[in-house]
Amino acid sequence: MKTYLILLREDIQAVDQMTEAEAMEEIATYQKWVDELTQSGNHVSSEPLTSEGFMVSESQVLSDGPFIEAKDAISGYFIIKANDHAHAIEIAKSCPLVTNGGTVELRPIMEY
Secondary structure, three states: OEEEEEEEEEEHHHHHOOOHHHHHHHHHHHHHHHHHHHHOOOEEEEEEOOOOOOEEOOOOEEOOOOOOOOOEEEEEEEEEEEOOHHHHHHHHHOOHHHHOOOEEEEEEOOOO
C-alpha cells in the first residue's frame, strides 16, 4: 500500500463561527469516517488544525493566519494508506468535506 496525505481546505472564518452544536455534529461525522477508514485498514493518522498560523521566511514571521489574505486555509489533515492513486482518490471523495461540496488536496507521500 502507498501512503497519501489528504489536506482539508476550508473557509477558516466559517469554521471559527460554527456553533458548538454544529462543531460537534461535524466532529461526529468525521469520527464516523475515521472509524470506517480504520476498520478498512486505510487510516494512519489525522488531526484538526487551529486557525492560528504563521508564514515564516528567512527575514520575517507573519502571524495573520496560515495564508495571508486567503479565505481558505488548511484546517486539518489525514494520512491514509491506499492501494494506488485511484483507490486514494476514492477515499478522498468519501471525506465529509468533499461530500458536503468542499475540496481536499490529495498528495502521495514520497517513499525513500
